[in-house]
Amino acid sequence: MRSTGDDPHRADEDNDADVSLVAVTRQYAHYATVGIMFPVAIALGFFGGYLIDRWLGTIPLFALVGLCFGVAAAIRNLLQTVASDKDD
Numbered sequence: 001m002r003s004t005g006d007d008p009h010r011a012d013e014d015n016d017a018d019v020s021l022v023a024v025t026r027q028y029a030h031y032a033t034v035g036i037m038f039p040v041a042i043a044l045g046f047f048g049g050y051l052i053d054r055w056l057g058t059i060p061l062f063a064l065v066g067l068c069f070g071v072a073a074a075i076r077n078l079l080q081t082v083a084s085d086k087d088d
Contacts, residue, residue: 027085034081038074045070 049066053059 030081030085034078037077041074041077042067042070045073 045066045068046063047066049062049064049069050060052062052066056062
């Protein structure tokens with residue numbers, strides 16, 4: 001009886017499983033960064049505007065403008081990620 005280590009077909013199946021695991025892990029990491037970037041972009045936009053409002057002593061105008069820029073940046077990042085996923 002031969003061991004599975006001597007069977008070349010078995011080794012190919014193991015390599016295929018490793019490659020697919022690596023691909024799934026990379027895809028998961030790719031989308032996990034989007035999940036982090038989305039709220040961070042929105043928060044940075046809002047708090048950047050909030051700090052400008054405090055510095056100028058204005059109403060929360062710049063906080064709302066910063067929030068809009070943050071949402072736009074987050075959506076842009078999401079669309080870029082989806083577009084780059086289609087290219088792969």
